[in-house]
Amino acid sequence: YTTFRTYWMRNDCAGSWQARRDLLERFFEPVQEELDRQEEAQFRAVLVEGVSPHSSMGWPRVDEELNELRRRFRTASTTQDYRDVGNRSVAVLEALSRTVYDPRVHLREGEIEPTVDKTKQRLGRYVEDSLGGRDHETIRGVANKVIELSHSVKHSSAPTRRDAGIAADSVVMLANLLRRVDQDF
Numbered sequence: 001y002t003t004f005r006t007y008w009m010r011n012d013c014a015g016s017w018q019a020r021r022d023l024l025e026r027f028f029e030p031v032q033e034e035l036d037r038q039e040e041a042q043f044r045a046v047l048v049e050g051v052s053p054h055s056s057m058g059w060p061r062v063d064e065e066l067n068e069l070r071r072r073f074r075t076a077s078t079t080q081d082y083r084d085v086g087n088r089s090v091a092v093l094e095a096l097s098r099t100v101y102d103p104r105v106h107l108r109e110g111e112i113e114p115t116v117d118k119t120k121q122r123l124g125r126y127v128e129d130s131l132g133g134r135d136h137e138t139i140r141g142v143a144n145k146v147i148e149l150s151h152s153v154k155h156s157s158a159p160t161r162r163d164a165g166i167a168a169d170s171v172v173m174l175a176n177l178l179r180r181v182d183q184d185f
Helices: 002-010 017-044 060-075 079-100 119-130 134-155 161-181
Strands: none
Touching: 060 079, 060 161, 079 119, 079 134, 079 161, 119 134, 119 161, 134 161
């Protein structure tokens, strides 16, 4: 008690609870602000989740790449990191390409099988064959735009956290969308 009393007296807080509160606030407010900032940063570090109750896609390569994309986004803090989130987004697209594209089903007569990195062709053909017709034109367009967006972040000279997050969220959404294509309700 004597130590606190001496401390309060030295800092003009003797006999005044408000002065003591002000002194404590001066010491602890910066700490609280930093904790709030870190909590907000952690909130922003989370990518979108699908509405499916399953914790994984059920496609091992895709799940592995999605996990790596999430990990990379969580730790990204520089322009180079954000560009790498674009790289990880493209890696998810390539894993999707390997998983859903079947040349026996999706390759037309006289065509040469596109390489795995030709995600726009391969995923486009998968969506076209799985969801044909005018009713699903929009979904095909979404797939193309997600692919373009991911590549734009990967090749950007100065991507931001927002750019990387939008690209990553879009890829997660596309993976969930393509997973749902296989389901009959």
